[in-house]
Amino acid sequence: MLKLLDELKQVDAVAYFDPDIVVKCRWSFYNEWMSHGVALVHEVVSNDMPPTHPLRLGWQSVIRACNKKITRSLTSYLNAGFCGVSRANVSFLTTWIEILNCGINTFGLDPEKLSMNDRSHLFHVGDQDALNIAAMCTEVEISEMGPEGMDFAGGGWTMAHAAGSVKPWKKNYLLSAIRGHVPTSCDKNFWENASSPISIYLDSTIKIQQTCIRMASFVGRFYRRY
Numbered sequence: 164m165l166k167l168l169d170e171l172k173q174v175d176a177v178a179y180f181d182p183d184i185v186v187k188c189r190w191s192f193y194n195e196w197m198s199h200g201v202a203l204v205h206e207v208v209s210n211d212m213p214p215t216h217p218l219r220l221g222w223q224s225v226i227r228a229c230n231k232k233i234t235r236s237l238t239s240y241l242n243a244g245f246c247g248v249s250r251a252n253v254s255f256l257t258t259w260i261e262i263l264n265c266g267i268n269t270f271g272l273d274p275e276k277l278s279m280n281d282r283s284h285l286f287h288v289g290d291q292d293a294l295n296i297a298a299m300c301t302e303v304e305i306s307e308m309g310p311e312g313m314d315f316a317g318g319g320w321t322m323a324h325a326a327g328s329v330k331p332w333k334k335n336y337l338l339s340a341i342r343g344h345v346p347t348s349c350d351k352n353f354w355e356n357a358s359s360p361i362s363i364y365l366d367s368t369i370k371i372q373q374t375c376i377r378m379a380s381f382v383g384r385f386y387r388r389y
Contacts, residue, residue: 200304345383
C-alpha cells in the first residue's frame with residue numbers, strides 16, 4: 164500500500180482487501196469512508212477488547228519500545244483483511260511497518276509464520292496484531308465499522324468476507340448440504356460477483372456453482388446443523 168502511494172502520485176487513496184472479500188456497496192463509499200480517517204473493520208472473534216484487556220496492556224510495551232505514545236482508547240479488535248488509507252493519512256502505514264519491525268526485532272515475531280504460538284503471544288497474528296497496535300498509537304484519525312462491515316454479523320452492506328479455511332471457490336455445496344451445512348451469504352456473494360469486473364471462471368462454471376448453491380439452500384430449509 165505504501166509503495167503504491169509512493170509510486171502513483173496521482174492516487175489519493177489506496178485500499179487493501181483480502182482476496183476472499185467481495186465488495187457489496189458502491190465504490191465511491193470507500194472514498195468517502197477514507198476521507199474520515201483510516202478505514203478499519205472490527206473482528207468478530209475477540210471483538211470486545213477494552214483498554215484494560217491484558218493484551219492491550221501488553222501492547223503498551225510494544226508502543227513504548229517504538230518510542231510512541233497511546234493516542235486513543237480502543238474497545239474492539241480489528242481485522243486486517245481490509246484497510247483503507249488516504250494520502251493524507253499515509254503515516255498510519257509507516258507506523259504499522261514500524262510496529263511490525265519492532266515485533267520482529269524485539270518481541271519474537273516470525274514474519275514467515277501466519278500465527279505465533281498461542282493467543283497470549285503479543286504478536287499471535289503478526290500483521291493483524293501490529294495493525295491493532297498501530298491503531299492505538301497512530302496520530303491520524305481512524306474510522307471504524309463493527310463486524311457487520313465484513314458480514315461477520317447481521318445487517319452488513321459493505322463487504323462479505325469469507326473468513327475460514329474452506330473458501331467459496333473450494334466448496335462442494337451439495338455435499339456440504341447433505342452434511343447439514345448450508346451456503347453462507349459470503350458463498351452466495353462470491354459466485355454472484357465472480358463474472359465481473361474481472362472474470363476468472365467460465366460462464367458455465369459460474370452457472371453450475373450458482374445452481375448448486377440454490378439446490379443446497381433448498382436442502383437447508385429442511386435439514387441443517389447448528
